Amino acid sequence: xxxxxxLFEYILIIFLFTLFKLLGYKVASEVGYLxxxxxxxxxxxxxxxxxxxxxxxxxxxPEEMKKVTKEMWGNYGRIFSEYPYIPxxxxxxxxxxxxIENIEKLEEIKKxxxxxxxxxxFSNFELMAMVIEKAxxxxxxxxxxxxxxxxxxxxxxxxxxxxxxxxxKKGINGVRESLKFFKQGTSIAIMIDQxxxxxxxxxxxxxxxxxxxxPAQFVKKFGCKIQPVHIExxxxxxxxxxxxxxxxxxxxxxxxxxxxxxxxxxEKKIKRNPSQWIWSHDRWK
Numbered sequence: 001x002x003x004x005x006x007l008f009e010y011i012l013i014i015f016l017f018t019l020f021k022l023l024g025y026k027v028a029s030e031v032g033y034l035x036x037x038x039x040x041x042x043x044x045x046x047x048x049x050x051x052x053x054x055x056x057x058x059x060x061x062p063e064e065m066k067k068v069t070k071e072m073w074g075n076y077g078r079i080f081s082e083y084p085y086i087p088x089x090x091x092x093x094x095x096x097x098x099x100i101e102n103i104e105k106l107e108e109i110k111k112x113x114x115x116x117x118x119x120x121x122f123s124n125f126e127l128m129a130m131v132i133e134k135a136x137x138x139x140x141x142x143x144x145x146x147x148x149x150x151x152x153x154x155x156x157x158x159x160x161x162x163x164x165x166x167x168x169k170k171g172i173n174g175v176r177e178s179l180k181f182f183k184q185g186t187s188i189a190i191m192i193d194q195x196x197x198x199x200x201x202x203x204x205x206x207x208x209x210x211x212x213x214x215p216a217q218f219v220k221k222f223g224c225k226i227q228p229v230h231i232e233x234x235x236x237x238x239x240x241x242x243x244x245x246x247x248x249x250x251x252x253x254x255x256x257x258x259x260x261x262x263x264x265x266x267e268k269k270i271k272r273n274p275s276q277w278i279w280s281h282d283r284w285k
Contacts, residue, residue: 006148006149006150006151007150009148009150009151010148010150010151010154013151013154014154016080016081017083017084017154018084019031020032020081020082020083020084020085021084021085025082025085025088025094025097025237026237028081028082028084028085029078029081029082029236029237030236031081032077032078032079032080032081032082033074033075033077033078033081033236034074034077035077035080035081036073036074036075036076036077036078036080037070037073037074037077039077040072040073040076040077041069041073043280044280045280046069048279048280048281048282049069049072049279049280050065051284052279052281052282052283052284053065053068053069053274053279055205055206055207055284056205056270056274056279057205067275068274068275068279069279070275071275071276072274072275072276072277072278072279072280074275075123075233075275075276076278076280078124078233078236078237079123079124079125079126082124083126083155083158086126086130086158086162086163087158087161087162089127089130089162090130090134090162090163097237097238097239098127098131098238098239098240098241099238099239099240099241100131100240100241100242100243101240101241101242101243102242102243102244103135103243105227105243105246106132106135106136106137106243107135109137109187109227110135110136110137113185113222113224113225114138114182114185114186114187114188114224115187115224115225115226115227115246116187116188116189116190116214116215116218116219116224116225116226116227117129117132117139117187117188117189117190117227117228117229118189118190118191118192118215118226118227118228118229118262118265119189119190119191119192119228119229119230119231120191120192120193120230120266120269120270120277121191121193121194121277121278121281122230122231122232122269122273122276122277123231123232123233123239123276124231124233124239125191125231126159126163127231127239127241128189128229128231128241129141129163129164129189130162130163130164131241132164132187132189132229133163133164133165137187138185138186138187139164139166139186139187139188139189140164140166140167140168140177140178140181140186140187140188140189141159141163141164141166141167141168141188141189141190142168142169142170142174142178142188142189142190142191142214143159143167143168143169143170144169144170144194145169145170164189166181166186168181168188170196172198175214175217178214178218182218182222182224187227188214188218190212190214190215192211192212192215192262192263192266193266193277193281193283194212194281194283195209195210195281195282195283195284195285196210196211196212197210199211199212199213200213200255200256200259202256202259202260202263203260203263204263204266204267204283204284205267207284208284209263209283209284210285211259211262211263212259213255213256213258213259215258215259215262216253216254216255216256216258216259216262217255219249219253219258220254220255220258225246225247226246226247226249226262227243227244227246228243228244228245228246228247228262228265229241229242229243229244230242230244230269232272232273232276233276244265247261247262247265249261
């Protein structure tokens with residue numbers, strides 16, 4: 001039964017990606033938005049999203065929750081529709097849709113020691129690693145392979161060829177591979193917003209959540225810097241990628257305090273535009 005479902009998803013995605021490419025970037029994004037708002041609510045648990053939003057802000061009214069959820073699914077749909085255009089973004093054909101703030105920080109990183117880039121699943125999150133690598137920074141990105149191996153056979157080559165050539169699968173082996181890359185002078189990029197079973201319970205919006213400590217471990221082992229990067233969507237099809245000030249870590253800080261500081265950075269970004277973060281993950285399970 002799972003094979004049939006995975007095969008159907010595979011065929012559907014090939015069809016939709018072909019359709020999106022034929023429609024053109026602007027129209028495809030609008031169609032993806034409508035598709036996300038229509039189909040999204042049937043794909044993930046409404047209960048999980050509602051519980052997450054309550055933990056985020058228990059003062060939200062039902063109408064406000066509905067609005068955030070609706071826009072989140074719309075953004076999800078836009079991301080999906082934009083995958084066929086990743087090669088065009090990589091080639092620079094769609095550069096006019098991306099605004100980059102503080103890109104000079106990448107020049108500093110290229111001349112110095114490798115860093116740990118941290119971010120989260122905001123807006124079209126795939127574009128961040130692409131911009132970093134296009135700027136000439138040696139980069140390896142930690143990612144989670146899709147459960148559907150057939151669909152993953154489409155997405156993984158796309159990521160390796162057009163987003164970041166060095167892709168590290170999440171897990172214990174991935175940590176070892178990350179260390180190997182880092183020792184060779186390659187910066188590491190990691191999303192810090194997903195629940196990880198091997199992580200530590202650290203406050204996230206005042207609720208304990210299993211949080212990755214990989215960035216903290218790198219800081220303690222190598223004394224490296226943490227470079228936060230954030231992406232937000234504006235005017236529907238445009239993006240602003242911002243390289244924030246590097247997070248200062250005290251020498252005496254431990255894994256927990258470092259990871260808490262990163263969660264606090266993440267909280268600020270989510271509060272800024274809640275509908276552009278993916279609330280469907282069971283973050284506080």
